[in-house]
Amino acid sequence: METISIANLRGSQSAIPITELDTLSSRLRGTLIRAEDISFDEARRLWNGMFDKRPAVILRCTGVADVIDAVRFARERNLLVAIRGGAHNVAGLASYDGGFVIDLSQMRAVHVDPNSRTVRVEAGAQLGDIDRETQAFGLVVPTGVVSETGIAGLTLNGGVGWLRRKWGMTCDNLVSVELVTAEGQWIKASKTEHSDLFWALRGGGGNFGVVTNFEFELQPLGPEVMFCFVMYPDHKDILQKFSQFAQNEPEEVGMLSFTGTVPADESFPEVWWYKPFFVVAACYAGSAEDGERVLQPLREWGTPIIDFSDRMPYTEVQKFLDADYPKGRHYYWKSVYLKEFTDETIDTLLTLNRQAPSHHSTIDIWTMGGAMNRVSSDESPLSPRETPFMIGIEANWDEAKENDHNIAWVRDCVEGLAPFAAPGIYLNFPGFMEDADQLVKTAYGNNFQRLVKVKQQYDPDNFFRLNQNINPQAV
Numbered sequence: 001m002e003t004i005s006i007a008n009l010r011g012s013q014s015a016i017p018i019t020e021l022d023t024l025s026s027r028l029r030g031t032l033i034r035a036e037d038i039s040f041d042e043a044r045r046l047w048n049g050m051f052d053k054r055p056a057v058i059l060r061c062t063g064v065a066d067v068i069d070a071v072r073f074a075r076e077r078n079l080l081v082a083i084r085g086g087a088h089n090v091a092g093l094a095s096y097d098g099g100f101v102i103d104l105s106q107m108r109a110v111h112v113d114p115n116s117r118t119v120r121v122e123a124g125a126q127l128g129d130i131d132r133e134t135q136a137f138g139l140v141v142p143t144g145v146v147s148e149t150g151i152a153g154l155t156l157n158g159g160v161g162w163l164r165r166k167w168g169m170t171c172d173n174l175v176s177v178e179l180v181t182a183e184g185q186w187i188k189a190s191k192t193e194h195s196d197l198f199w200a201l202r203g204g205g206g207n208f209g210v211v212t213n214f215e216f217e218l219q220p221l222g223p224e225v226m227f228c229f230v231m232y233p234d235h236k237d238i239l240q241k242f243s244q245f246a247q248n249e250p251e252e253v254g255m256l257s258f259t260g261t262v263p264a265d266e267s268f269p270e271v272w273w274y275k276p277f278f279v280v281a282a283c284y285a286g287s288a289e290d291g292e293r294v295l296q297p298l299r300e301w302g303t304p305i306i307d308f309s310d311r312m313p314y315t316e317v318q319k320f321l322d323a324d325y326p327k328g329r330h331y332y333w334k335s336v337y338l339k340e341f342t343d344e345t346i347d348t349l350l351t352l353n354r355q356a357p358s359h360h361s362t363i364d365i366w367t368m369g370g371a372m373n374r375v376s377s378d379e380s381p382l383s384p385r386e387t388p389f390m391i392g393i394e395a396n397w398d399e400a401k402e403n404d405h406n407i408a409w410v411r412d413c414v415e416g417l418a419p420f421a422a423p424g425i426y427l428n429f430p431g432f433m434e435d436a437d438q439l440v441k442t443a444y445g446n447n448f449q450r451l452v453k454v455k456q457q458y459d460p461d462n463f464f465r466l467n468q469n470i471n472p473q474a475v
């Protein structure tokens, strides 16, 4: 009997008869892809070029029935399962060498109900899919800042974007979540159904099942908004002005500022190429007119290298940074929360930026607060959220021979920022999940034990473990 070797939950391999896979395949509306199939190489590719994983099977689902069959098939045979949404997980968790991948990337439908101001989103959708449909009604879900990112991974671990201070994290806007459990059962979680599970899904990661649908509340915005994007030289006084503004900024202002190196690109004056910069970027979550007035001071902190600020469609704001993150580049990202942003912090950031081995790399400063702070521990495991700043350290580079150098730079940055750090870590920027158990405990703090209880209830055998894993045995 011909068999295929697939990684199992015991840490070894199971020989699965091909006839069983054929039977599974014949039931699907989607496609079962294996190494010999022509689409295998395209289907297995992850966004982060650091990973070149070759799963045994990729099951491309087109609906809930496929997901149920996929989970039951893997569960009955104790196979190790990875879940793939937008494949943008920086730690490459959407796949596994020799594993069984449940791939939702073809499930991208988005249905807006303008009357109830809600939207139902299939779990393989990318952020741009949601923006396209919701903006047709002048409505929006607050998501992340790059339109090709998957909604599933982003939401399940929080989700921060331009609108976070006005309307919270992406997970704060959830109304309900539909998922297939480790037992292969479809259930719906909301504030009134499986409410403990719903709480856990608002930040607890892909630990509890394969999500097939998210339902989000919608907010009114756009289609035109004011977007600020000013690139300054990396002068300390400009970061000081940034810091002062950040202390008192209105909730409508969602700033994402970053240090980096001016690209050798015709869009920028040649005299500045390869010199360090500080970008002040912000989207105003209100009328474009108000945004223009409120964001104007950010454009007057010095003589800019270039100022791309303008009124523009919200859908364009959401794509503004896309080109900076091509598929296949090498990426390693970590995060540090900051308790304060002092002159010493500024000196440290500027020095660390100048030490970056790659000119594609940035150190990002996310101002937190606003609506994000009004979410209690009863509502989301990602609470409390008192820290005023989050730093995202992004090493982005092209050549594999530069891997060690770039990874070391990120780790040096984390160490350099340690004196200013607040407790916690943001699991959407998790490095490669080194020291995963400790990382997860640090991320959830006092909510960790409650997450363990929910995991024990819905996935006591840790069937879903290729994620920011909450081990049901953890104490």
Ligand SMILES: Cc1cc2nc3c(=O)[nH]c(=O)nc-3n(C[C@H](O)[C@H](O)[C@H](O)COP(=O)(O)OP(=O)(O)OC[C@H]3O[C@@H](n4cnc5c(N)ncnc54)[C@H](O)[C@@H]3O)c2cc1C
Binding pocket: 047, 082, 083, 084, 085, 086, 087, 088, 089, 090, 092, 093, 094, 104, 123, 124, 143, 144, 145, 146, 149, 150, 151, 152, 153, 154, 155, 156, 158, 159, 160, 161, 205, 206, 207, 209, 210, 211, 212, 325, 428, 429, 466, 467, 468
């Ligand atoms: C270019 C880029 C920009 C980013 N910008 C932001 C940003 O602005 N804000 C922010 O908060 N984060 C941002 N991120 C981080 C991003 O949120 C995470 O990388 C996230 O994991 C991506 O989700 P995905 O669906 O594409 O992940 P995938 O790689 O497809 O999946 C990652 C993990 O998510 C879980 N998962 C995925 N789908 C499901 C499902 N259907 N059911 C259950 N679990 C599932 C699984 O655990 C899986 O291992 C960005 C990442 C990139 C690469």
